[in-house]
Amino acid sequence: MPSAAAMTISLFGASSALIGTNNLLSPTSALASLDLPSTAIAASNGLSLAAIAMGIYYSLAAYQDNRPFFVLTxxxxxxxxxxxWAQGDAWRLPAVWEGGGALFTLGALIWDRSSRASMRAR
Structure with missing residues (x-):
């Protein structure tokens, strides 16, 4: 069974890939959701591709149960x-997604560490 941290990283990776794919398929919606002008479509498409790639990397790290990667994220x-968050209202939801995911992963790392310690103590 995968570690709790691996599951949070896997979930974050899958959501990143889905969001990136959605934004790539509907770039005008992506621009509108972040309150960006239509001239930012090339940058939005680049960010969408980066989100898809990040989803792949995170999924691979989760599969490998790569704890140093989890910690560094x-x-x-x-x-x-x-x-x-500092970018303003339109960016608050992505900020919560990133920050919440990071804290969720941190909690899972702590949980996994304490679980391993208690299993060794038995």
Whole structure:
């Protein structure tokens, strides 16, 4: 059975890939949701492709149960959440998604560590 942290990373990766695919298929909706002008469509498409790639990387890391990767994602995702939050109203939902996911993963890492410690103590 996968670790709790692997499950959070897998969920984050799948949601990232789905959001990226949705935004790539409907770029004008993506622009509207982030309150961006139509001239930003090329940048939006690039971000969509990056989100899809991130989904693939996160899914692979989850499959491998790559704990160092899980740990390193937490501060980066919290930084991303902070930057998104500072962008204003349209960016608050992505900020909550990033920050909430990071905290969820952090909690899962702590849970996994304590579970492993208690199993060793038995």
């Amino acid at each position: 937490v501060p980066m995702r919290l930084l991303t959440a902070t930057v998104f």
